[in-house]
Amino acid sequence: MAKVYIDPITRIKGHLSVEIEVQNGRVVDAWMKGNMFRGFEKILKGRNPVDANQITQRICGDCPASHGLASSKCLESAFGVRLNKNGRLLRNLVLGSNYLQSHIIHFYHLCALDYVDITSLLEYRGSDEKLLAMRDWAKQEIKLKGGRDDAITAAGPFLPRYEGDFYITDKNFNWTVIQHYLDAFDIRMKAHKMVALFGGRVPHLIGLVPGGVTQVPTVSKIREFTKTLREVEKFVNDVYIEDVLAVAQAYRPYFNLGKFTNLLSYGLFEDDDTLNNFVMQRGAYIGGSVETLNTQLITEHVRYARYSSGSNLHPLRGETEPDPEKGGAYSWLKAPRYKHQPMEVGPLARVLISYLSGNQTVKSEVDAVLRRFNTEISAMFSAMGRHAARAIEAKLICRKLREWVEQLDVDKSPRNSYEVLDSGEGEGLVESPQGALGHWIVIRDKKIENYQIVVPTSWFSGPRDDRGVRGPVEQALIGTPISNISNPLEAARVVRSFDS
Helix, strand or coil, rough: EEEECCCCCCCCCCCCCEEEECCCCEEEEEEEEEEECCCCHHHHHCCCCCHHHHHHHHHCCCCCCHHHHHHHHHHHHHHHHCCCCCHHHHHHHHHHHHHHHHHHHHHHHHHHCCCHHHHHHHHHHCCCCHHHHHHHHHHHHHHHHCCCHHHHHCCCCCCCCCCCCCCCCCCCHHHHHHHHHHHHHHHHHHHHHHHHHHHHCCCCCCCEEEEEECCCCCCCHHHHHHHHHHHHHHHHHHHHHCCCCCHHHHHHHHHCCCCCCCEEEEEEEEEECCCCCCCEEEEEEECEECCCCCCHEEEEEECECECCCCCCEEEHHHHECCCCCCCCCCCCCCCCECCCCEEEECCCHHHHHHCCCCCCCHHHHHHHHHHHHHHCCCCCHHCCCCCHHHHHHCCCCCCCCHHHHHCCCCCCCCCCCCCCCCCCEEEEEEEEEEEEEEEEEEEEEEEEEEEEEEEEHHHHHCCCCCCCCHHHHHHHCCCCCCCCCCCCCCCCCCCHHHCC
16 A cells, blocks of 8 residues: 655646555545635625626636636626627637637646657657757757756656656657647637637736626627637647547547546536527536536535535535634645535536537537547546547537627627626626636625635545545546556546546
C-alpha cells in the first residue's frame, strides 16, 4: 500500500491536488483537494445586487462569460425580467464563442502533453517556423541548464510532466500535435475576439447585464464575427476533432478508465424565445435513465470541507463560513449533491443526456464516433469519452453559431430594461464549458443578503459528502492502474479529463 500525492494536478490553471492510495498497482482510494479559499459569497454580501454581475466574473479567468451570464440570469429571476430575441441570440453567441476557446485550451494546452512527447521536438528537422523556433528555444534552455536533456520539461507551460514510457512513439504525429498546440493559441485568440465583439471585452465582459447585453448587433460586427467563425470552425472540424480521435485510437484503454455514470445538465443554449427549449437537453441521468431536472433537489454538504456552515442545505439557504482548522476536513470545495447523489457535470453529461433524451443531431455525431471505434455508448462514460464529447460539442456549437448570427435583428435593441427591487430571490443556471454552474441570490432592502455559487469543479472534484460517499473524480480514480508510483500519469490523465 502506498500513498501518492499529485500537487498540483492541474496544468496552467487552478489550485487542485489529489491524494491516491495505490495497492497492487491500482488506485484503491482517492481524495480530491481544493487548496484555496475564494470567499466571493462573503465579498458580495451587503452590496448592490447588480454588482454581482461584474464581481462574479473574477471567479474564473477561463470562464468569466459563464459567471456573468449566470449572475445575469440570477438577477433576472429576482427582478422578473425576460430576454428579448436579440438578447437571447447575442448571449448564445458570446457563450458559444467562449466554449470554443475553452474546449481548445483544455485539449491542447491542458491535456495533450499527457499523451504527446514534447521532448521529440528536439529531433525536429522539418520546415515549420513555429516548431523550429520552439526547438531552438528548447535547445537554448538545455544549454542554460548545463546540458541537461530534460531541461525542456523543466519550464512552464510543460509542467507537471511525468518521465517514463507513457507517450506516443510516432515522432511525426508528435510533431503534428505540437504544431497544432501552437496553432491553437491563435485560434483561441480569434474565439476571444468573437466573445468581445458582443460581450464588450475579454476577460471580464462589461457587456453582460440583466435583461440581455449592451452591444447592439451592427452589420460590421456581424460580418467580423462570421468571418472569424469560419476560421475557428475550420480548425475545430479539420484539426481539433481529428487530433482528439487520433489520441483516442492510440489510448483506447482510456475508454475503460475514469468511469462514472451519474450525470447532470442544466441545459445549454436556449434555442427559441420561450427560453425552455435547449440545444443540449437539461436533465439528470441516475440509475440508467434520464429524469426531469428539479433544482430544488440540489444541496451542498460540508462535513469534509473546511467550512463551519450548515450542511445539506439548498444553495438559496446556503452558508459559506470558512473554518481552516476544521478536523477531518481536507478540501476548500464543498460537496454538491442532487437527490443526495454525486453527479458528473460538463461536456460528457451534456452530450450523453442529449443523446439518451433522443436528440437526433447529437446522436448522429456520437454514433459516428462509436462506429469509428467499433464500440458501444457505454464506452463514452470514461476519461477518453470526455475528450470525445468536448470535440463533438465544439463541432455542434460552430454549426449553431452560424445559425444564430444570421437570425440577429440588425441595429435592434439587445436587451430589456430592469429595476432593482426592494426584495426578492433568484436562481441563475448556466452550462459553463466545464459544466453546470448555478448562482442563487436573496435580496433585502435592495442589498444582497445572501449569494451562493455552486461551480462545476465542486460538482465533480468535491470531497466526500456527509455520508462519506466519494465525489465523482474520487470514484472515477478507483481501479486506475499506476505503473510507477513515482510518475502517476495515469491518475493525472483521469483527473484532467474532467477539466477541474
